[in-house]
Amino acid sequence: MFKGKTAWFSLSVEQxxxxxxxxxxxxxxxxxxxxxxxxAHASSEDTKRIYESEDYIKDRATVFHSxxxxxxxxxQSVKSVPIGQYVLPPDSVQNEIRALIGGFIxxxxxxxxxxxRINTEV
Amino acid sequence: xxxxxxxxxxxxxxxxxxxxxxxxxxxFGAVLRSCRFQCETHLxxxxxxxxxxRSQQLKRTSYTLTHTHINTHDKNRKSTSED
Ligand SMILES: [Zn+2]
Numbered sequence: 001m002f003k004g005k006t007a008w009f010s011l012s013v014e015q016x017x018x019x020x021x022x023x024x025x026x027x028x029x030x031x032x033x034x035x036x037x038x039x040a041h042a043s044s045e046d047t048k049r050i051y052e053s054e055d056y057i058k059d060r061a062t063v064f065h066s067x068x069x070x071x072x073x074x075x076q077s078v079k080s081v082p083i084g085q086y087v088l089p090p091d092s093v094q095n096e097i098r099a100l101i102g103g104f105i106x107x108x109x110x111x112x113x114x115x116x117r118i119n120t121e122v
Numbered sequence: 123x124x125x126x127x128x129x130x131x132x133x134x135x136x137x138x139x140x141x142x143x144x145x146x147x148x149x150f151g152a153v154l155r156s157c158r159f160q161c162e163t164h165l166x167x168x169x170x171x172x173x174x175x176r177s178q179q180l181k182r183t184s185y186t187l188t189h190t191h192i193n194t195h196d197k198n199r200k201s202t203s204e205d
Contacts, residue, residue, distance in 0.1 A: 005146075035146040057175045057182075059151030072142075084137035084150065084164065089171055096170040101163060 001078055002026030010039035010047045013066040020073060031061075038066040042091045051090045063088045065104075137164035 003025035009018045017038070022028065031037060031050055039047040047063060055061035068086035072078050087104075089097070097104070136157040137150075145153045154160065154168055 005142075035148065036142075037147040051174070052178060057178050059155075059171075059175070060148050062147045062150035064147065068142075078142040081141060082137075082139055083142045083145065084140060084154070087137075087150070087167060089167060090174055093167070093170040093174050096173075097163075097166055100166050100170075 001072065005036060006034045007036040007038055008034035009066070010037075010041070010044050012039055012041040012044035012047065014040070017066045017069050020069060037061060037063045038069065039063050039088055040066045042088055042094060047088075048090070135160045135164050137161070137167075 001024040002021055006027045006029035007021055008029055008031040009021070018028075028034075031046070032055070037050060039050075041047065042051075042063070050056055050061055050063055053061060064083060065086045065088040068081060068083055071081045071086075075081050094104070135154070136145075137154050138161055140153060154164060160168065
């Protein structure tokens with residue numbers, strides 16, 4: 001499922017998620033070169049380092065919540081899970097957003113958002 | 123073909139519909155920016171992230187201003203410590 005893709009995983013991500021990535025053909029890489037950056041906690045030190053990096057400031061290092069991969073696993077497809085719904089911003093940004101529009105998809109109980117589901121919700 | 127392609131763009135933005143093969147951590151920002159319509163969630167997210175980036179940049183600028191004349195090797199030291 002993830003063949004030809006490289007990812008970096010924060011230490012906050014469960015080992016099972018990383019293993020799933022690798023078992024589906026994904027490669028691991030440093031946070032500076034990986035195509036995808038996954039973290040489970042914005043407050044994790046290795047993730048904060050990304051938010052402070054030049055790449056992030058230049059908008060070239062979006063961090064995604066690792067629940068995205070759990071959703072891919074449940075949906076059995078990467079094409080039915082919109083990755084843009086799993087953006088994991090810095091804590092201060094999360095607080096702002098929570099105050100304005102409520103929570104994030106990856107915080108809700110229904111962590112699985114296959115496309116069929118979203119279509120009916122719009 | 124994903125069913126989202128035929129959906130009217132007024133409902134959801136590319137941040138809401140594009141999947142992993144269409145964008146990654148490096149291109150997400152550009153994809154969102156190039157999208158003419160942004161849903162409330164992604165608009166708010168982008169604005170809040172931009173504010174965060176600006177404050178980070180300010181921090182960096184003041185750091186550089188106060189440190190360049192003291193330590194000219196600072197930049198090299200910093201980039202290696204990030205590895
Ligand atoms: Zn959107």
